[in-house]
Amino acid sequence: MTAIVGGGICGLAIGWYLARAGQQVSVFERGEAGHEASWAAAGMLAAQVEAEKGEEGLLPLLLEGRAMWEEFACDLAAASGLPVDYRDEGTLVVALDRDDAESLRFDYDYHRSLGLDMEWLTGEQAQEREPHLAPGVVAGVYSPLDHQVDNRQAMQALKAAFTAAGGTLHEHTEVSEILVNQGAVKGLVAGDEKIQADTVIIAAGAWSRNLPGLPDSVRPPVRPVKGQMLSLRMPPDAPLLSHVVWGPGTYMVPRRDGLLIIGGTMEEMEFDQRMTAGGVLDMLRHAWETLPGIYDLPLEEVWAGLRPTSRDDAPILGPVTGDHGVAGLVMATGHHRAGILLAPVTAKAISDYVLSGSMDDAFAPFAPERFAA
Template sequence: MTLYTDRTVAPGERLKPPAELRPDNAGAAPTPPAQADVAVIGAGVIGLSIAWRLAGRGLSVAVFDRAEAGSGTSYAATGMLAAAAEHEPGGEELLALTLDSQRQWLDFRTSLEADANATIDYRDEGTLVVALGRDEVERLRFHHEQQRRAGLNTSWLNGMEVRRIEPGLRASVAAGISCPDDHQVDPRRVVPALASAFVRRGGFLIQGHPVTSLDMTGGRVSGVLTPTRLCRARTVIAATGAWSNDGVLPPTLDIPMRPLKGQALALRTNRQTGAPRHVIWTEQIHLAPKGDGQLIVGSTMEDAGFNPAITAGGVLALLEGVHRALPSSEEMEIEAVWSGFRPTTDDDAPIIGESGIPGLLLATGHHRNGILLAPVTATAIEQLIMDAATSGAASQFGLARFQRDSTTMAQIAGARR
């Protein structure tokens, strides 16, 4: 592989969207409004999706981000919509949520591209989960059996069938699972498209402008405070991801959240190297080919706090993983290496809905599924604000579930004493 070309960004710097799509060209508001119906903290894919939908319902919405839209976690993401590939034992409730959101993505994409007048590189070739050696086949069969029991649309492939679909994979590939409904998008196009669509609907996007605290009136959240002014709002939505416990929200609000670090890299494919058509999952990595010729390789899973360092071990794991799967990667240029932080709750599932504090809603903790879960999260919050209730799978993912679990454990402990 080749490092440092005229397209290479500095190690640790993430890929950026095309210049013509960047959010700072989207007509962002320079200063906060004095008042809005809804204030959203966090301009990642979750916060912007919610804001765009609410603005479409005729509400005045202001979105605040301490940096550039998407710069927290969204631009570090791969963009997989992988409800089937991600399914794990015991995750039936989460699967219902991811499938609901996956079904919403087609309409979400159509509306977003129309509102933004931009494409988001939605690719529907599907996903292949592969066993690169015979020693991995039994584990892959177990995974497929779990998918089959859950009623997912997947099929088993032998090694020859996998190679027929993706001839660039290593010849030793032994088996695979085809997940045709697991599509992908490019986050570096989705975020600026959301920002543009939101502003076109009359929204206020305030970047580089942190929320320092919440305004409280009579025990109710009534707005957000920034370094320059107070923005009053009937409803405040915290879409703050891995930074949900950074001191902005009330200290009485116990959000069981931690950052899980991931390192990833981007390779440049060309006519000689070729590129896979599908998203490829192995036991070590995943590969996501983008429409512009980039191949995203991700991603490590590290419990390292907010340490953004690019490490030799992380990069080595990624390079070994892609070389083991795709021999032609030896000739691909390395264009970028970066890290990000997944907002991860105690059960790896999101928190969507009431906070227990009047006027404050939560939309956070999406772990590695923020892109996938954007439509269903936006729908749920929209329902809460417009109809005062959430229906469907999202109704099971409120903050109260952790409080119920804590109460149950305390009762069990008390019974044992």
């Protein structure tokens, strides 16, 4: 039996892949499945726009994850019978003044040097694509392949698809111990019940490092990075945006039902998920500077989530091997801001490992042992 600790998008996607392959699999979630980082995200599939210097080794994985999403969304909708709002209008990044434009041109030149499909726009061309942008927009970049998905819909669909495939979901069930004996995983303790498992997959996001019972030598170096977000309500028949839009200090993600999601902060605040006046003020101010029409929109919701961030900002994927390895223990955590984007490729890589006993060499840079002392 395979036990998965964590019912976020990666944990449930791995579980779904294993269950539909005929495996006995249970997912254990301390709260409601999909209601931590996976619920708090904006659902951007922005492998190109978010590519940063120093992370070139991560880019192929991000691009692969993005390439898999359209088929993943179709399969998920078919398996669950629920909508998964995958949208392919693309992403627009805009500059509001000359300094912004210089920074945007630097990023554009870097992205083009990587062979990424990006288009430089004048301010007028950017406003042709999104007429409600601020009149002072001076330049933009269009990334046609950076799409979006409604992550909350995807989570509801994953829960349904996983259980329909025969998986068992234990919500509001905290794992109190990972059982390890003589260098091998034996199962876990959930509540007062001891559960035997040949394989235990750690997909507990920001909480992965703190799971009781993990030997100190294999605890994944994952910390929480707080992100505050909010949403406004647009008229569904007259939305202010149709693309995902990034502006200085902000990103905005329109949903088909009229929601406009605005984010997001990046804060090293441990496990503090409280909203702050300053965070909300900054998000609204930056968004208003790029899209002035939000001024009169009703405020729908505010929330904060915890991005599970590894020491090098890259995911931790695969079996725990090496001198201090634990047979049967597998990591699928540390996705930072790319958990939604990387869910399909993570699910395929980890489920393939459980089924075949081997990991593709492409995932070697993300193996847990890269952090071994």
